[in-house]
Amino acid sequence: MKWEECKDYGALSRRAAEILLAAIRDDPRMVLGLPTGRTPVGMYERVIAECSRQYHCFRDVTTFNLDEYAGIPRDDPGSYFTYMKHHLFDHVDLGPENAHIPHGDAPDLDAECVRYEREIADAGSLGLTFLGLGQNGHIGFNEPGTPFDSRTRVVELSHSTRVANADLFADRKVPSHAITIGIGTILESKRIVLLASGESKREAIARLKSGDIDESFPASALWKHADCLVLSA
Numbered sequence: 001m002k003w004e005e006c007k008d009y010g011a012l013s014r015r016a017a018e019i020l021l022a023a024i025r026d027d028p029r030m031v032l033g034l035p036t037g038r039t040p041v042g043m044y045e046r047v048i049a050e051c052s053r054q055y056h057c058f059r060d061v062t063t064f065n066l067d068e069y070a071g072i073p074r075d076d077p078g079s080y081f082t083y084m085k086h087h088l089f090d091h092v093d094l095g096p097e098n099a100h101i102p103h104g105d106a107p108d109l110d111a112e113c114v115r116y117e118r119e120i121a122d123a124g125s126l127g128l129t130f131l132g133l134g135q136n137g138h139i140g141f142n143e144p145g146t147p148f149d150s151r152t153r154v155v156e157l158s159h160s161t162r163v164a165n166a167d168l169f170a171d172r173k174v175p176s177h178a179i180t181i182g183i184g185t186i187l188e189s190k191r192i193v194l195l196a197s198g199e200s201k202r203e204a205i206a207r208l209k210s211g212d213i214d215e216s217f218p219a220s221a222l223w224k225h226a227d228c229l230v231l232s233a
Helices: 009-026 041-051 080-087 109-122 159-164 183-187 199-209 218-224
Strands: 002-005 031-034 062-065 067-069 128-132 153-156 177-180 191-196 228-232
Touching: 009 041, 009 128, 009 191, 009 228, 041 080, 062 109, 067 080, 109 153, 109 177, 183 218, 191 199, 191 218, 199 218, 199 228, 218 228
Parallel strands: 002 228, 031 062, 031 128, 128 191, 191 228
Antiparallel strands: 067 177, 153 177
16 A cells, blocks of 8 residues: 655645546546545546546546445435536536446345446456545445445445535435445455545544554455555645
């Protein structure tokens, strides 16, 4: 695991955007794993600004989002589908057919998980995956106790995760469950970049730095990966 300490959130966002755009330049058919939440917003803003000066940034790129809330439609303001359209998809030349997000309102969520996992495999697995870091160490929506070989599945969100995400919903009512790609799926990515910013993440960053690998702290699985970079601020 490699570490880069950024002087502030702006610097972290710029560095993350640089890595993402360089990956696309190196391989215009890159398969990206993309996160949501507060931390990646600055990265997406800088990617959009740079791509507005270029042609065909995302034309041949394929993206897979890490997760989506269960039980809400795609047009719900709190859905990650809506989030991604607002923060990235509506502003770059990524074809809708190449932007993959689990259907949280699918009639059969277990079948949707199987379908999504198969789509990732059919794309040749994830080339570069960006992750956020939860205060309890979750990556994607893989909460503490998740087996490191887990695959895409429906999960129950912890109380702390729902509290942390409450202000992303107008009524502060966060769904109790979500679909998330598993830790095993994440670890099959060719490269991983973890983004961690803010005082609320200090304890989680310190625990990750300790190098103690334990399923009670999902992010510690990243120590098993051969090419993982942590950007912290």
